[in-house]
Amino acid sequence: MCVCVYMCAHFMTLTSLSFTRRHLFRFPSRSVCTCVCLHVCSLHDTHFPLVYQKTPLQLPLKKCSVVGNGGVLKHSGCGKDIDQADFIMRCNLPPLSREYVEDVGTKTHLVTANPSIIEKRFQNLLWSRKGFVESMKAYGSSYIYMPAFSMKPGTDPSLRAYYALADTSSNLTMLFANPEFLRTVGKFWKGRGVHAKRLSTGLFLVSLALGLCEEVTAYGFWPFSVGLDEQPVSHHYYDNVLPFSGFHAMPEEFVQLWQLHKSGTLRLRVGHCPPREVGI
Numbered sequence: 055m056c057v058c059v060y061m062c063a064h065f066m067t068l069t070s071l072s073f074t075r076r077h078l079f080r081f082p083s084r085s086v087c088t089c090v091c092l093h094v095c096s097l098h099d100t101h102f103p104l105v106y107q108k109t110p111l112q113l114p115l116k117k118c119s120v121v122g123n124g125g126v127l128k129h130s131g132c133g134k135d136i137d138q139a140d141f142i143m144r145c146n147l148p149p150l151s152r153e154y155v156e157d158v159g160t161k162t163h164l165v166t167a168n169p170s171i172i173e174k175r176f177q178n179l180l181w182s183r184k185g186f187v188e189s190m191k192a193y194g195s196s197y198i199y200m201p202a203f204s205m206k207p208g209t210d211p212s213l214r215a216y217y218a219l220a221d222t223s224s225n226l227t228m229l230f231a232n233p234e235f236l237r238t239v240g241k242f243w244k245g246r247g248v249h250a251k252r253l254s255t256g257l258f259l260v261s262l263a264l265g266l267c268e269e270v271t272a273y274g275f276w277p278f279s280v281g282l283d284e285q286p287v288s289h290h291y292y293d294n295v296l297p298f299s300g301f302h303a304m305p306e307e308f309v310q311l312w313q314l315h316k317s318g319t320l321r322l323r324v325g326h327c328p329p330r331e332v333g334i
Contacts (some may be wrong), residue, residue: 110197110227111266115141118267121158122256122274123148125288125297126281132273132327133159139271143263145255147171149292150192157291158274164197164229166255169208172215179214186215187222195225204233248306257307260320270320275311277304282325 119139121127123146136142136159144165150158172178176186190198198219202212216228239261240253248257256275263270279296281287289295297304315322 110229113266115267117141117269118143118263118271119159120256120260120263120270120272121145121148122272123290123292124274124276125291125293126276126324127157127274127291128288130157130273130323130326131329132323133157134330135159135271135323135327136273137161138330141267143259144193145259145274147175147189147193148290154291162193162196164199165193166199166259167215168255169200169202169205169211172211178211179218183218183222186218187224190219190224190226193226195227197227197229199229199231201233201236202230204231204236243307243310246310248310250306254304254307257310260311264314264320271323272311272320273323275308275322276324277308 117139118141119136121136121142121144133154133156141163142159142161144162147165147167148158150160150162172186179186198215200208200212200215202209212228212230219226219228236258239258242261243253243257256272260270260272274291276287277297279287286296289297311320311322314320
């Protein structure tokens with residue numbers, strides 16, 4: 055199944071929203087949209103008519119975990135905390151193999167997939183689909199969220215990914231992000247001091263979660279090469295490469311997330327998670 059997700063038109067007023075202690079995006083009183091509405095269109099094999107259906111999500115979602123891929127998750131012991139959430143979002147098809155379970159958990163309800171990953175990791179699905187389809191089984195029956203129409207080069211890889219899953223009767227559901235939502239979120243954060251060629255997937259996902267969830271806890275967001283314990287921190291929890299500057303403005307993004315944490319809008323976990331008692 056593949057659906058195109060269109061965020062509520064009132065996201066166009068994103069620059070005038072405010073963060074609240076109820077952990078939601080709140081719109082001006084003139085807006086008839088109190089949070090986020092989703093218009094869903096099916097993609098068919100021969101054409102792409104707009105067939106509006108109900109959103110696949112039961113809104114509002116309650117407790118959500120947004121899991122970045124930062125090396126700060128290494129040895130964090132946050133896996134059980136992450137998996138306790140009602141809805142778990144992950145970034146860019148991260149590895150969830152056994153050696154990472156204690157730190158990142160096992161459950162996934164929505165995972166993003168940048169078209170560049172399809173291109174580089176799976177050779178654009180031009181030669182073989184098997185490796186891609188097999189790797190996607192790690193995410194169970196979750197939603198795969200792709201920016202298929204935000205940039206022209208991303209459309210073909212996204213559609214190939216959809217057909218690869220559809221042709222194998224996968225339990226995964228492909229969601230294509232509304233490009234206007236992505237552009238508006240980018241403008242919103244740029245107006246608050248995040249200057250980068252492109253926002254990180256993590257900040258986009260946090261922005262989405264704040265509009266869908268009553269409570270948001272973010273894990274794996276840490277842009278620095280040294281942790282709170284003054285030990286080296288790798289770029290990702292699954293590699294040993296130090297953080298580097300590039301398309302994204304990670305320190306600027308982290309400052310914004312920290313401000314949201316201090317205001318109570320979300321919870322940002324940057325250290326070790328306390329061990330949970332048995333049965334909790």
